Amino acid sequence: MYWSKIAATDEEFDAIAALNYETFVEEIPQHEPNPLRRLIDKFHDENVYVIVYKNTEMVGMVAFRDTRPFSIDRKIGNVEKYLDAEVCEHLCEIRLLAVKKNHRNGRVFTKLATAIYRYFYDAGYTACVISGTVREEKMYTQMGFRQFASAVGTEEARYLPMVLTRQDSAVFRERLREQNRVFFPGPVALENPLIPSTISHRSVKFQQELDDMKSGLCKLAKANYVIPLVGTGTLANDAMLGQLKSEFPHEAGLVLVNGEFGQRLHNQAKQWGLHIEKIDVGWGNPFDIAEIEAYLHKGGYRYILFVHGETSNSTLNPLDSLGELAEKYEIKLCADCISSFGSMPFSMQGLHYATAVSGKALGTVAGLAFIFCKEQPISSDAPLYLNLPYYIEKQIPFTLPHSFVEAVSDVLKLYPERFEVLEKRMEAIKNSTLDVTATYPMIATWEHPKMAEILTACELNGFYLHGDSAYLRERNIAQISTIQPNFEKDFKKLNELLTYVMETL
Numbered sequence: 001m002y003w004s005k006i007a008a009t010d011e012e013f014d015a016i017a018a019l020n021y022e023t024f025v026e027e028i029p030q031h032e033p034n035p036l037r038r039l040i041d042k043f044h045d046e047n048v049y050v051i052v053y054k055n056t057e058m059v060g061m062v063a064f065r066d067t068r069p070f071s072i073d074r075k076i077g078n079v080e081k082y083l084d085a086e087v088c089e090h091l092c093e094i095r096l097l098a099v100k101k102n103h104r105n106g107r108v109f110t111k112l113a114t115a116i117y118r119y120f121y122d123a124g125y126t127a128c129v130i131s132g133t134v135r136e137e138k139m140y141t142q143m144g145f146r147q148f149a150s151a152v153g154t155e156e157a158r159y160l161p162m163v164l165t166r167q168d169s170a171v172f173r174e175r176l177r178e179q180n181r182v183f184f185p186g187p188v189a190l191e192n193p194l195i196p197s198t199i200s201h202r203s204v205k206f207q208q209e210l211d212d213m214k215s216g217l218c219k220l221a222k223a224n225y226v227i228p229l230v231g232t233g234t235l236a237n238d239a240m241l242g243q244l245k246s247e248f249p250h251e252a253g254l255v256l257v258n259g260e261f262g263q264r265l266h267n268q269a270k271q272w273g274l275h276i277e278k279i280d281v282g283w284g285n286p287f288d289i290a291e292i293e294a295y296l297h298k299g300g301y302r303y304i305l306f307v308h309g310e311t312s313n314s315t316l317n318p319l320d321s322l323g324e325l326a327e328k329y330e331i332k333l334c335a336d337c338i339s340s341f342g343s344m345p346f347s348m349q350g351l352h353y354a355t356a357v358s359g360k361a362l363g364t365v366a367g368l369a370f371i372f373c374k375e376q377p378i379s380s381d382a383p384l385y386l387n388l389p390y391y392i393e394k395q396i397p398f399t400l401p402h403s404f405v406e407a408v409s410d411v412l413k414l415y416p417e418r419f420e421v422l423e424k425r426m427e428a429i430k431n432s433t434l435d436v437t438a439t440y441p442m443i444a445t446w447e448h449p450k451m452a453e454i455l456t457a458c459e460l461n462g463f464y465l466h467g468d469s470a471y472l473r474e475r476n477i478a479q480i481s482t483i484q485p486n487f488e489k490d491f492k493k494l495n496e497l498l499t500y501v502m503e504t505l
Helices: 010-027 071-074 106-122 134-143 170-179 204-221 233-248 262-273 289-297 320-329 390-395 404-413 417-430 451-460 485-504
Strands: 002-006 048-053 057-066 091-099 129-131 158-165 226-232 250-257 273-282 301-307 332-336 353-357 368-374 436-440 443-447 477-481
Touching: 002 106, 002 158, 002 485, 010 048, 010 057, 010 091, 048 106, 057 106, 057 262, 071 091, 071 129, 071 158, 071 170, 071 262, 071 320, 091 106, 091 436, 106 158, 106 170, 106 451, 134 158, 158 301, 204 404, 226 233, 226 390, 226 404, 233 301, 233 332, 233 353, 250 262, 250 289, 262 301, 273 289, 289 301, 289 320, 301 320, 320 332, 368 404, 368 417, 417 443, 417 485, 451 477, 451 485
Parallel strands: 091 129, 250 273, 250 301, 301 332, 332 353
Antiparallel strands: 002 048, 048 057, 057 091, 129 158, 226 368, 353 368, 436 443, 443 477
């Protein structure tokens, strides 16, 4: 397997020095021989090396450097004299592009070109410049480089000043984007593109299809009513909280927190002016049912808010136990089920309100938010777009895209079999080389002290784990979701890549 990463270890830097010597002393006579057969670049400390491995052997490399002056500046003067101003806003230089002789094939070239495109683009450079050897002019041109000044150097080592801009790389990058393998917990890559629809949301046909979708959602959730809105899960939570504000304007509730999204739910409740008290048990820790009951035993609370599937740390919180408490103390239990609905079978029958979305475990287009209700809400002071009784009264008070409704109805046909699919996918993660710390069928959490390095290697090779959020980065955490359509094939490749990546850390 050929794969790429950023050089980081002493062993890798020694391999780079050896390949430097082989290429730029023995093959291209730019430097004098030495008995160690190692050539350390004069800008070594300023270089970022993207290297290519064949399994565990380093076979190719290229160096990026953005400290001025560039080596090419010393040959032709500042490159700004030759290039447009917008191209020069954030420049880097590529140097030391080299491949071992017995690995000079199309696969290594493709991997090096791909690494160049991904790194220079992801690092935010507007362009990269290179002194390209004339013998490889065709290769550079195929990659999108173009000559911008006259050739320089000696007859034995002649070079072309060349530049690769973001614009000139656009076509190649779009092809790379199509090849990306993603493991995000949403949005979901669609197997079939949405077909634009001109069916009016006021038509009888639309009403029938909407009723069918709502019936399918309620059946899957074991809920009595569902109200669809066009928006995200955050909107669904705001609609739920706005309804609670109308029902309990002066009465208190509890918010249970053990992760990022529980904290967000708490923040949203505070913004609504709800009278709430927070029980924060710490990141990823289980709720203490006895502690919660002690709060309820004191009296004065009318509802509990919590996140069922806490995506941020893959914690599945105890719906049944909390439901028993709510029933015992005759209070309302309300849940954010945004990342749990559709990932495993459970009943919302004991929930006063619950929220979900179309673009998570259900596996379809993002854009519809759902508020499930045990009873129909009858009055609300919330703004009209978040006013749940208004949705009940008007049925379709605002535009709902027909294509969204159709997409949700289609994926509902995949249940209950999809539950088993997601469970098997999670078992594949648990049985892999990854030491995951927490899971439920939608998502697994993986912690490693060198996670930033691992994620960079994955991205250079077109594998995108969920790791960019600040709350994940600060904990050296990445997550792998099971909800994307090509999971089985993509995870097999990811697991192979990670086997080699982990050996080089």
